[in-house]
Amino acid sequence: MTDALIHTRLPDRAPPISEAGIIHWARTNLFSSVTNTAMTLFSLYALYVLVPPLVNWALINANLAGTDRTGCDANEHGACWTFIKVRFNQIMYGLFYGSNPDQIWRPILAFFSLVGLIIPLFIDSFNHKGKLAAFVLIVFPFIAFALIHGAWLGLPVADTSEWGGFLLTFVLASVGIVAALPIGILLALGRRSDLPIVRGFSVFYIELWRGTPLITVLFMASVLLPLFFPAGVDFDKVLRALIGITLFQSAYVAEAIRGGLQAIPKGQFEAADALGLSYWKKMSFIVLPQALKISIPGIVNTFIALFKDTSLVSIIGLLDLLNMSQTASQGLEWKGYDTEAYLFAAFIFWMFCFGMSRYSKNLEESLDRGHKN
């Protein structure tokens, strides 16, 4: 054999430096054409006209001192955050906690326990995610209810009819989505079932609720549900709203999960069948874990929509974040400061929904990456 040629590998080089920097960016994005330049200049002018007065009103001239409206009335050029400060507890937690500030630790403890329990679910190296998630979804709601409702360990009772504000919004939206999840899973599976009756029922259910506005559902839940119970039984209003929301939301969750189910390759079903797994084992161990993961962004999106829609419970006389803010500004004490009330409610809604939507977007991107490799 003759001597083989020895191949020397070429060393790796860094890629060429591309044109970069803020001037280059502005030229390609803001001033690339005459129209583009005109729009850029117009936008700058609009910002110049709108932003300084807003900042002056909301921050520089704003009132925060004192506990009544005298300060605000004396300085009409600034926002009256004194009002929000004084009524903060009422807007966040409702009438009971608004008038019993010494009990506020109860909802706060419940909220931060929830946050504390959820954090490990986002830590990759945490190994008991399934068990913890089951605890958060199934057991924790009861603990939180016991804590917030009271009548237990001598805690004063905070009746659900006196819950309100952000607390009520949060409870309605999160319990609604958690309760809707198992129903949604069953409906999504039912919609793909081989059994015509199961499939027919699922399709009928999903399309029925998707075609009905939430406000109608709430109204019906409030008027119709009590008819199924003997006269005189007082049927908890929050529970009524929760039942309506759950029935409604499960249809949307089912559709989000159906998308996930469709993304699971046929080979996964076949491999599970070939191994002899029964339908439910195949679904619980192979298909749903993968499908639910893909569906999380969609489920989060329906959750965001629900979170904002909870304001509609005002139709059955419940005061969520938005309605509680409005109510707080209607007494003589703070009449005329409803702009501040709406802005504050909008800000809380926005913070929450924006956070969720960022999370959902991140998740979508990381799932995309996961699929590509």
Place this chain on the structure above:
Amino acid sequence: MTNTDTQGQAVPQMPSSNEGSYSIDIEGLNKWYGTFHVLKDINLKVAKGERIVICGPSGSGKSTLIRCLNRLEEHQEGTIIVDGVELTNDVKNIDKVRREVGMVFQHFNLFPHLTVLENCTLAPIWVRKTPKKEAIADAMKYLERVRIPEQANKYPGQLSGGQQQRVAIARSLCMNPRIMLFDEPTSALDPEMISEVLDVMIDLANSGMTMLCVTHEMGFAKQVADRVIFMDYGEIVEEAAPEEFFNNPKHDRTQLFLSQILAH
């Protein structure tokens, strides 16, 4: 099988309730997809421990045939008896057959959200009710047999194609099947990975497993097959021992097919 025991000792008889000692017994099998007649009058008897290679042009019904054997596809006419159990709509029978029949797919079909070890232990634990410790020990034994015990705690996505296919084989073996079906197990692999999978299959063939392999790896067929079956347009056109099949194909269609795949 004839019993010629010279010492005249009583030899325990096989229970003769089911068609002799065939592992697979297909008679008069016909299958349609809608109006498309995909399998036509298939008759095939496979003895215990027999190794069969099925080949034929793409679309000739090879996959459909072996997928009928564990009821991934339903047939409309004829009888299929696998390991003494007839495949009908009876779910119990289907479960019985699936427990005894392992299948390896072209695209591996590993469960991407489970580790290699979990892929291998899931069915033994949940279908066979094997205790978890035992299932893990078994799985490690089979992962060693396919030569990747060191990958047990990785996820399928972290492995090469050849490694994934070997895991898929180990996953099937963990159910202690009596019959193994392979549907083009090396067709989706990069060329340099084909031999590592074939080596595992040869090893398995030599261990006495009943095997039906759809494959175009003619070297494998020559080395281990007891019989080669050629399918075309949904029919079994020719079947013969490998030497006969490759050296002396009878049908023009077989000759054409062989000339095409051996040309390169």
